[in-house]
Amino acid sequence: MKNYCVKDMMVPISEYATVPEDATLFDSVLALEKAQEKYKQSRYSHRAVLILDKNKRVVGRLSQMDFLHALEPRDANLDQIRKFKQFGFSRKAVSLQQEEYLKSSPPILDVYSKAAKLKVTDFMQRPTEGEFVDENTSVDNALHQLTSGSNLSLLATRGTHIVGVLRLADVFSAVFNAMKESESQRSEGAQR
Amino acid sequence: MRELEKLYDRIIQRVNINLRERDFDVNPFVYNLIPTPQMTKFYAFYGISPNHPLNLVFKHTNLSGSYFLGKVRVTNSLLYKSDIRGDELKKYGDLFQYQEFNIPVDQDEEITIDDCFLIKTLVHNFSHDPETLETFFIRDTVSTHYANIHGSPLDGCYLGPFSTVDLTTMRDCVIGAYSYVQAGEISHLSIEPGTVWVRKPDDFNFMYRHPISQLSSYIYFASGSPPQGVFMDFVEDRKEAFQRVFNVVNIEHPVTVPPSASLDRFAVIKPKTHIGDNVLVAQRAFLQNSWLGRGANAQENCYIINSKLKGNNVTAHGAKIIEADLATNVFVGFNSFLRGRPNARLSIGQDCIIMPHTIIDTRNPLAIPPGHLVWGLIHEANDLEMNSMPLKQFSKIDTRICRGSMLFEGSGGSFVSLFQERIHHILEANGAFYDGNLNRGHAQRNQNISFNTIQPYPMGDKEGLYPTIIIQP
Numbered sequence A: 001m002k003n004y005c006v007k008d009m010m011v012p013i014s015e016y017a018t019v020p021e022d023a024t025l026f027d028s029v030l031a032l033e034k035a036q037e038k039y040k041q042s043r044y045s046h047r048a049v050l051i052l053d054k055n056k057r058v059v060g061r062l063s064q065m066d067f068l069h070a071l072e073p074r075d076a077n078l079d080q081i082r083k084f085k086q087f088g089f090s091r092k093a094v095s096l097q098q099e100e101y102l103k104s105s106p107p108i109l110d111v112y113s114k115a116a117k118l119k120v121t122d123f124m125q126r127p128t129e130g131e132f133v134d135e136n137t138s139v140d141n142a143l144h145q146l147t148s149g150s151n152l153s154l155l156a157t158r159g160t161h162i163v164g165v166l167r168l169a170d171v172f173s174a175v176f177n178a179m180k181e182s183e184s185q186r187s188e189g190a191q192r
Numbered sequence B: 001m002r003e004l005e006k007l008y009d010r011i012i013q014r015v016n017i018n019l020r021e022r023d024f025d026v027n028p029f030v031y032n033l034i035p036t037p038q039m040t041k042f043y044a045f046y047g048i049s050p051n052h053p054l055n056l057v058f059k060h061t062n063l064s065g066s067y068f069l070g071k072v073r074v075t076n077s078l079l080y081k082s083d084i085r086g087d088e089l090k091k092y093g094d095l096f097q098y099q100e101f102n103i104p105v106d107q108d109e110e111i112t113i114d115d116c117f118l119i120k121t122l123v124h125n126f127s128h129d130p131e132t133l134e135t136f137f138i139r140d141t142v143s144t145h146y147a148n149i150h151g152s153p154l155d156g157c158y159l160g161p162f163s164t165v166d167l168t169t170m171r172d173c174v175i176g177a178y179s180y181v182q183a184g185e186i187s188h189l190s191i192e193p194g195t196v197w198v199r200k201p202d203d204f205n206f207m208y209r210h211p212i213s214q215l216s217s218y219i220y221f222a223s224g225s226p227p228q229g230v231f232m233d234f235v236e237d238r239k240e241a242f243q244r245v246f247n248v249v250n251i252e253h254p255v256t257v258p259p260s261a262s263l264d265r266f267a268v269i270k271p272k273t274h275i276g277d278n279v280l281v282a283q284r285a286f287l288q289n290s291w292l293g294r295g296a297n298a299q300e301n302c303y304i305i306n307s308k309l310k311g312n313n314v315t316a317h318g319a320k321i322i323e324a325d326l327a328t329n330v331f332v333g334f335n336s337f338l339r340g341r342p343n344a345r346l347s348i349g350q351d352c353i354i355m356p357h358t359i360i361d362t363r364n365p366l367a368i369p370p371g372h373l374v375w376g377l378i379h380e381a382n383d384l385e386m387n388s389m390p391l392k393q394f395s396k397i398d399t400r401i402c403r404g405s406m407l408f409e410g411s412g413g414s415f416v417s418l419f420q421e422r423i424h425h426i427l428e429a430n431g432a433f434y435d436g437n438l439n440r441g442h443a444q445r446n447q448n449i450s451f452n453t454i455q456p457y458p459m460g461d462k463e464g465l466y467p468t469i470i471i472q473p
Helices: A025-038 A064-071 A076-082 A091-103 A111-116 A139-148 A168-191 B002-018 B036-040 B230-236 B239-247 B381-387 B391-395 B412-430
Strands: A018-020 A048-052 A058-063 A132-134 A153-158 A161-167 B044-048 B055-062 B067-069 B071-080 B083-085 B095-098 B101-104 B110-114 B117-119 B122-124 B135-139 B148-150 B164-166 B168-171 B180-182 B184-187 B195-200 B204-209 B286-288 B303-305 B320-322 B324-326 B337-339 B346-348 B359-361 B366-368 B372-374 B388-390 B400-403 B406-410 B450-454 B469-471
Touching: A018 A025, A025 A048, A025 A064, A025 A111, A048 A161, A058 A064, A058 A153, A064 A111, A076 A091, A091 B400, A091 B406, A132 A139, A139 A153, A139 A168, A161 A168, B002 B036, B002 B055, B002 B071, B002 B117, B036 B071, B071 B083, B164 B168, B168 B180, B195 B412, B204 B412, B230 B337, B320 B324, B337 B346, B366 B381, B372 B391, B381 B388, B388 B391, B391 B412, B406 B412
Parallel strands: A018 A048, A132 A153, B044 B067, B055 B071, B067 B083, B071 B110, B071 B117, B083 B122, B110 B135, B122 B148, B148 B164, B164 B180, B168 B184, B180 B195, B286 B303, B303 B320, B320 B337, B324 B346, B337 B359, B346 B366
Antiparallel strands: A048 A058, A153 A161, B044 B450, B055 B469, B095 B101, B195 B204, B204 B406, B372 B388, B400 B406
16 A cells, blocks of 8 residues: 555546536536446445636535535525534434424425526535645545544645545545555465 | 713724624624613612622723612613612622532622613623633623623623523523523534523433514514514603603502512512512512412512412513413523413413423413423414423433424433522522521512612713722621
8 A cells, every 4th residue: 555656546636526516406516427328337326526717726615415415405504404403413313303393394396407507606616625635645645634534535736736536435446456455465475 | 972982983893803603793782772862761770688798899880770688799781760679699608519519609799790781681690601700791792672681791792682691601692582592611602593492411401493474473583673572662661650660769569568578679560469478579570460370470570460370480580471460380481471361361280390481472361281391382272282391201211302493412311400490499599488487588588678770970071970989797
C-alpha cells in the first residue's frame, strides 16, 4: 500500500459521472447511469455525480443521499421538525413527528416528476478543504484523510485542477486485498 | 433624558453582541416600544415586611412602574412595569439538593439584574442552577410584554411577549412569543413562537408547537410595532382598573379577606368576588365576579373573571380564566388562556393539569373530565381528543408518542410525577395547607407588607434615571 499513490487508485474524472451547473436532478441520474454502464474497472459502481462549471471545474458533488433528500417533501413546518434533534429528541421521535405531520398534510402529487425538474445546484454539496488530496499523495495518507473526515470519496488534484476521484470503496478493496495477501504469506511461511 | 437614551443603546449593543451567532438584532423589536417619555411617568415601589429580607440596590437605572421585594440589585438597566419578586430566594444556611449533592447556601440569595431592558416582565422564584446558588443573575437580556423569568438565570437572551423561561439557565438564546421553556440548561438556541418545551435530560422530553396561523390571532409580534392580538387586547381593555389602584394611596377592596388569606393592595378586585381561607392574590392580579375557594391562588398578571375555583387551585403567573368552573386541585400553567362564554361555560375536572401556555377558547360548552393532562390549542370538544390524555394513561408512556403537534419521548410516569410534586410544592409555598398554626406560606406571610415609592430625576440630562439608591433595614 505504501508504494501506491492516489493517482494509481483514483477514477479519472473523464470516467466519472459529471453534469453542468444548469443540469436538473433527472439529468444527473441519467449521467450517473451512463457512467456506471461505461465503468468496468471496479465492481463498485459510482455513487455520486460531479457538477462542473462552464470552465469544467468541479463546483459540487451530488451523492445518492443528496438525491434522496431532494425527493423528501419540504415546507417550513417539516424543516422545523427536522431540527428537533437539537432539542434532545431521538431520530425515532423526529421521524414519528414527521410521519404524523405528513399524515395530516395534503398528499404531494407527482413527487418524482416535480423532483426531476429541480436544479442540481440546489442539492449538491460544495467540496470543503479537507476533501481535496494531491494525486501524488500516498494512499496511506489519503486513507487517514478519508477516515478523519468520514468522507466517502476525495477529489484528487493536480495543481489547481481536479483530475480524479479517490473512492472509499476502491481504497477499502485495496486494503482488504493487501490484508488477504499478507495473511496468506504468513500462513504459507508457518507451514514451511 | 440623554442619559436614558445612552443607557438604552448600551443595553441593546450588549444583547446584540451575545446574540450575533443567532443573527438576531433586538433593536427593531424594542426600539420605541416604550417611548422614553413614558419611562419617566411612573414611580417604582418596593415592599417592606418582617417576613422578607430587605436589601435593594439600584444604580444607573430606570425603574418606572416596577415593584421590588427581597434582595435585589439592579445596575445599568431599564425596568418598565416589571415585578421583581424575591420572596422565594434561598436563605443563608439552606441546603440545596441537586442530584446526589446537598449544597449549603453560603449567603442569602440575591437577584442581580445587569444591562437589561425588561418590559412588563415578572421575575420570581430562585436560581435552580447549582453553579450559581447565591446569585440569580439576569444579564444582557431584553424581555418584552408579560414575559416570565421564573427561577431562570439568563445571560445574553431575548424573550418575546408572553414567553416563559422556567427553571432553566439560558445563555445566548432567542425565545419567540408565547413560548415556554423548561429544560434545565440551554445555550445558543432559537425557539420558534408558540413552542412549549419541557425536558429533563435522560428522563423525558415534551414538545408542542402552536399552529402559527392560529396563534397569530392571539399574539403577534413583529419588528416596528407593539405586540398585537387577543392577549394584548384583553389586558389593554382592563388597564384602566389598574391605574386606579396605582394612583390611590389607601385602597379599600370590596371583599372580605379571611385572616389566613392575602390580597395584595396592587391587585384589582371587582365586586361579587369571594376570597376563601388560605387564598393568595398577588399584585397585578385581576379578579371579577369570581369565587376562590380555600387554598386557591392568583399570581401576578392573572385574570379570573366570572369563574369559580373550588379550592387548592394553582393559577400560575399570567394565566387567564374566564367563564369557567374549576374543580379542586386544578393546575393552570403559566400564561394559559382559558375562555368559556356566558352561555357556554368551560368546566375542568378535579386534578387536571393544564400545561403552561395552553389556549382553550370555546364558544360551546366544554367539559374536561377529571385527571387529565391538557395542552395546546382547543376550540371545541373534538380538539380535546388530540390535545389531552388521562394522567394515568400518560404515566404509562415509556417510549414515545406523537399526537398532532405534540411529541413526547421518555418516561410519562416521571413527567406526571414531576408536575404533581411541583403543584403540591407551589400550594405548600403559597400557604394553601395552612391550618392556623403550621404550613405558613405566602398567603400568610404577605399579609402585612408596606409599600414605599421611589422616583427618578424629573428633568435634565438625567431625566428618567433613578439616583443610586441603597435600601436596607
